[in-house]
Amino acid sequence: MRKITYAQALAEAMAEEMRRDPTVFLWGIDIGPYGGAFGATRGLFAEFGAERIIDMPVSEAGYVGCGVGAAATGLRPVVELQFSDWITIASDMLINQAANMRYMFGGEISVPLVLRAPVGGYVSAAAQHSHSFESMFAFVAGLKVVLPSTPYDAKGLLKSAIRDDNPVIFFEHKKLYEVEGEVPAEDYVVPFGQADVKRMGSDVTLVTYSYMVSRSLVAAEMLAEEGIDVEVIDLRTVDPIDEETILASVRKTHRLVVVQETWRKCSVSSEVAAIVAEKALDYLDEPILRVTARDVPTPFAPVLEEHVLPNEAKIISAVKRVVEG
Amino acid sequence: MDIPRETLLLMYERMLKVRHFEDRVKDLFAAGEMPGFVHLYLGEEAVAVGACAALNDDDYITSTHRGHGHIIAKGGDVKRMMAELYGKATGYNKGKGGSMHIADPSLGILGANGIVGAGLPIATGAALSAKLRKSGQVAICFFGDGASNQGTFHEAVNIASAFDLPVVYVCENNLYAVGTRQSDVRKIEDIADRGAGYGIPGLAVDGNDVVAVYEVCKEAVRRARAGMGPTLIECKTYRWRAHFEGEPDTYRPPEEVAAWMAREPIAPYRGALIEQGILTEKEADAVEAGVVAELEEAVEYARQSPLPEPESALADFWA
Numbered sequence: 001m002r003k004i005t006y007a008q009a010l011a012e013a014m015a016e017e018m019r020r021d022p023t024v025f026l027w028g029i030d031i032g033p034y035g036g037a038f039g040a041t042r043g044l045f046a047e048f049g050a051e052r053i054i055d056m057p058v059s060e061a062g063y064v065g066c067g068v069g070a071a072a073t074g075l076r077p078v079v080e081l082q083f084s085d086w087i088t089i090a091s092d093m094l095i096n097q098a099a100n101m102r103y104m105f106g107g108e109i110s111v112p113l114v115l116r117a118p119v120g121g122y123v124s125a126a127a128q129h130s131h132s133f134e135s136m137f138a139f140v141a142g143l144k145v146v147l148p149s150t151p152y153d154a155k156g157l158l159k160s161a162i163r164d165d166n167p168v169i170f171f172e173h174k175k176l177y178e179v180e181g182e183v184p185a186e187d188y189v190v191p192f193g194q195a196d197v198k199r200m201g202s203d204v205t206l207v208t209y210s211y212m213v214s215r216s217l218v219a220a221e222m223l224a225e226e227g228i229d230v231e232v233i234d235l236r237t238v239d240p241i242d243e244e245t246i247l248a249s250v251r252k253t254h255r256l257v258v259v260q261e262t263w264r265k266c267s268v269s270s271e272v273a274a275i276v277a278e279k280a281l282d283y284l285d286e287p288i289l290r291v292t293a294r295d296v297p298t299p300f301a302p303v304l305e306e307h308v309l310p311n312e313a314k315i316i317s318a319v320k321r322v323v324e325g
Numbered sequence: 326m327d328i329p330r331e332t333l334l335l336m337y338e339r340m341l342k343v344r345h346f347e348d349r350v351k352d353l354f355a356a357g358e359m360p361g362f363v364h365l366y367l368g369e370e371a372v373a374v375g376a377c378a379a380l381n382d383d384d385y386i387t388s389t390h391r392g393h394g395h396i397i398a399k400g401g402d403v404k405r406m407m408a409e410l411y412g413k414a415t416g417y418n419k420g421k422g423g424s425m426h427i428a429d430p431s432l433g434i435l436g437a438n439g440i441v442g443a444g445l446p447i448a449t450g451a452a453l454s455a456k457l458r459k460s461g462q463v464a465i466c467f468f469g470d471g472a473s474n475q476g477t478f479h480e481a482v483n484i485a486s487a488f489d490l491p492v493v494y495v496c497e498n499n500l501y502a503v504g505t506r507q508s509d510v511r512k513i514e515d516i517a518d519r520g521a522g523y524g525i526p527g528l529a530v531d532g533n534d535v536v537a538v539y540e541v542c543k544e545a546v547r548r549a550r551a552g553m554g555p556t557l558i559e560c561k562t563y564r565w566r567a568h569f570e571g572e573p574d575t576y577r578p579p580e581e582v583a584a585w586m587a588r589e590p591i592a593p594y595r596g597a598l599i600e601q602g603i604l605t606e607k608e609a610d611a612v613e614a615g616v617v618a619e620l621e622e623a624v625e626y627a628r629q630s631p632l633p634e635p636e637s638a639l640a641d642f643w644a
Contacts, residue, residue, distance in 0.1 A: 025457055051457075057487065062480025065446020069464075070454035072435055072447070073385065092477075096440050097447065105428035105436055106418035107641030142642065165644030 001182040009151040009183045010040040010116075010172065013158035014078060016187060018048055021076060024162060027054040027063055028080030028116075037082045038118055038177045064090035064115060068098045068167075071113040076162055084117035084171055085128050087137075098167040099142030113167045114158075119147070120173040120211055120261060121309050127297035130305075132210070135267040137169045138239040144168045144192060145239040149213035151181035153236055156190030163189070173211040193240035197249070201231035204319050205249040207272050208259040209235040212310060216259050219315040228323050238268045246272060247280050254285040255322045259315055264292040286322045291315050328539065333603050334612075336378050336535050340370040340591050341616045343394040346403055349620055350393070350410060354570050358628075359410050363424045366394030368533075368565035369497055371590035373398035375538025376465055376495050376558075379546045385433040385451040385464035387444030390425045391497075391564070392437030395467050400432050407623040413630035420633040421641065433462070441502075442475030444468055445494070449481040452492035452549075463491045463549045465542070471502030473516045482555065486523040489554035493545040496559045497532065503568045504576040520557035532560030533590040536597075563588075 004012070018024045026041060026048075032055040035042035045053050056063040060081060067079040081087055087094070098111045121130035138145045144166055148154040154172065161168040198213060199220050208216045213234045220230040231249050235241060250256050256276050258269040269290045276288060294308045347365045354363050366373065369391075377386065377398035388395040396406060401417075409416025410424050417427045428436035435451055438444045448466030455462035472478060473496055485492050496516050500507055513519070520527020526548075530541045538560055545556035563585035567574035574582075598604045604612070 023458075054488075057480075057483060059480035059484060061477050062446050062449070062484050065443070065477065065481065066450035066453050066484060069387075069435065069447035069450020069452075070457070071450075072430075073451045073454040074458060075454045077450075092440055092443060093446060097438075097443055101428075101436065102644055103642050104418065104422045104426045106416075106421050108418070108428050109430050109436065110644040112644070 002185060003180045004151060004183050005177065006151045006154045006172070006179050006181070007039040007042065007177040009155040010158055011042055011044055012183070013155040013162070014041065015044055015047065017159055017162045018052060023074060024076045024078060025052050025054065025070070026078050026080065027056050027066070029056055029058060029082045031055060031080050036080060038174065040116070040172065040177065041080070060086050060089035061093055065093040065097070067113045067115065068093050068111060071111045072101065072109050076112045078114040078116060078162060081115065081117035083129050084119045084133060085131050087117055087133055094137070094143065094167065094169070095140050099140050102166070103142060110165045111167045112165045114161045114170055115168070116170045116172060118174045119171040120175055121298045121305060122175050124300055124302055124305060126300040130298035132171065132262040134171055134238050135262060138268055138271070142167065143239065144237065145171070146192065146237045147171045147173070147210040148236065149176070149210055149234050151179065151183045153190050153196070155183050156188050157236060160189045160192055164192070171210065175211045190236065192237045193242050194236065195242035195245040196234040196236055197231065197245065198234050199230065199232040201229040201253065203229045203253055203323055204255040204257055205231050205233065205246070205253045206257045206259060206319065207233045207235065207246055209238060209268070210261065212259045212261050215310065215312055216315055219312040219319070222312065223316055223319055228319060230319060241271065241275070243275050243279070246275060250276050250280045251283045254283055256284065256288045257291065257318050257322055258288065259291045259310060261310060262293055263295050264290060265295060267292065286325055289318045289322050291318045328536065330603055332378055333598060336374050336539065337594060337598060337604070337609070338612050338616060339374045339398050340535060340594065341613050342403065342619070343370040343374065343397045344591060345616050345620050346393060346397060346406070349624060351566070351570060353624065360412055361423050362569045363410065364391040364569050365564070365566045366391055368585065368589065369499060369562045370394060371535035371538055372495065372497050372532045372560040372562055373467065375535040376467070376542045378539050379542035380463065380465060383433055384462050385435055385448065387435050387448040387451070387464070387466050388437035389444060389467055389469060389472070390437065390439050390441070391469070392425065392427060396427050396429070396434055396437065399434050401427065401429055401434065403620060403623040404626045407627040408630045411627040411630070412632070413627055414633040414637070415626070415630040419637065419641065442468060442472035442477040445472065445475070445477045445481035449485045449490060449492055452485060452490040453488065455491055456488070461550060463493065463546050465493045465495055467495050467497060469502065470496065470498040470500065470507045470516060473519065474511065482523050482525070482557065485555040486525045489552055491549035492555045493542060493549055494555060494557045495542065496557065497562055498559050499562050499564045501577065506576070515559060517557060517559035525555050525557060527557040527559070529559045529561060532562030533588050535590055535594055
């Protein structure tokens with residue numbers, strides 16, 4: 001099959017949806033002729049022009065809020081933040097407005113908004129260009145939170161997001177934009193709430209998502225050489241979360257490691273651990289272990305960042321601890 | 326400006342409806358019939374009514390925590406409003422929103438909003454949507470003097486002016502943000518002056534003169550619809566009541582309140598209509614009696630309506 005990058009897959013998803021549905025519009029910073037800070041809208045301006053792709057001023061609350069107002073009045077805006085760290089500036093529009101509107105208004109208004117934003121560290125960008133806030137947004141009732149780990153999922157999940165009638169936060173990882181993978185040229189969607197078992201295994205269940213999927217798969221292959229068979233599950237969407245796939249795997253392996261790039265406290269990994277503790281505790285042979293960032297801001301120097309963020313060695317160590325007991 | 330008779334009459338009726346709705350809510354809330362909080366629009370009737378009279382039915386508004394007047398001015402159903410204030414299943418939001426969150430998309434009402442300044446980007450987005458859909462619709466964003474100090478004001482007005490969006494920003498300057506006097510936290514006297522910072526018209530108007538509000542909004546809406554971009558309109562007005570019902574009004578001099586109440590908007594307007602031969606005394610009384618009867622019916626409707634089923638708290642969530 002044809003191989004394209006994650007960034008190209010995102011652009012293709014947007015282009016296909018814009019051709020299919022005239023109510024889909026894009027706006028954000030530098031997404032027009034510039035093509036987006038990470039190239040996710042590259043080539044789109046040539047086809048769709050300024051009528052459909054709008055370069056906004058540096059006003060995150062303003063233009064994300066415009067997305068909310070436009071979504072409430074018949075459009076399907078796909079809004080890009082240049083870095084997800086700045087989602088804090090737009091958070092009222094997402095948390096108090098978009099997430100609440102349909103419910104608060106008694107079902108009278110829907111908000112089919114997609115907010116795309118690059119997350120993640122491992123790029124020596126320090127504490128205001130590296131963080132991943134999916135746990136905060138998964139916590140909010142009324143927002144769906146999506147983190148594709150491959151070009152295939154990037155296209156299929158973004159198409160699902162654009163067709164969804166609810167607000168969707170779509171976090172893309174900076175380390176993945178240039179990664180190539182097989183992506184069908186035709187139309188397809190990846191539904192929300194369906195995790196992907198990336199590697200079948202019998203000894204340990206490893207639940208992860210986003211960039212940590214590829215790092216976990218590398219660790220799993222290294223562990224396989226030592227005779228430890230890891231089942232790697234990519235959540236794809238952390239809200240909704242695919243409980244069934246997690247629980248079925250834990251019932252089989254009796255061990256759980258959760259790997260996530262971001263902070264540990266009150267996070268997606270906490271939620272996964274709680275789900276398993278509530279619904280499959282009797283199946284566990286060992287305590288649940290989590291591999292996460294240390295709870296400090298992401299530092300700049302590579303040696304410091306490496307110390308704070310997860311890596312293969314930390315994943316391998318955790319898996320061995322739950323296997324060896 | 327030659328204002329059609331039906332518009333003049335509509336403004337009279339709508340102002341009365343706001344006045345009597347709020348008067349009833351004041352008493353019913355004090356009597357403990359409604360849960361939560363209410364922020365009353367008494368004294369500001371001319372702003373919402375004059376502005377909304379300049380709009381078509383399918384034009385948009387965004388409203389505020391002090392929103393009852395906007396909803397009525399845009400044509401909202403007082404029965405469903407009152408039922409919502411009572412937290413009943415027949416309310417606009419089925420009891421999920423209450424006083425601060427009434428929405429009616431069939432009338433272009435994109436919701437009252439409890440976050441000060443949040444309506445500014447949302448109205449701007451509705452205007453952007455109207456422009457992109459080439460629908461010819463206009464949005465009016467109601468907001469207060471307090472909201473004019475939020476960052477969302479700057480971001481939204483800048484976006485709208487940069488793209489000539491069809492939106493009219495109607496600032497209700499009632500001099501106080503909760504208990505803080507605006508002159509203590511803002512250097513300039515007229516919020517309208519801020520329009521210059523965005524290269525758009527900024528006009529200050531007597532917010533207690535419904536005809537003046539209507540005329541300035543009508544022109545701003547015409548410009549917006551014609552693709553000439555947004556206008557900032559500051560309506561100088563005053564709320565008769567404290568920020569919310571039950572709040573001790575310790576921060577406003579009683580003589581200031583009395584002076585503004587003496588400048589109330591409805592009686593002089595009624596006098597002018599009678600003087601101009603638009604209405605007779607008797608007809609004016611009949612309009613008011615009709616409004617009072619409609620509101621009595623709304624209160625009874627709200628009282629008699631069922632409470633929501635507890636399980637309905639989990640409905641209307643995902644689309």
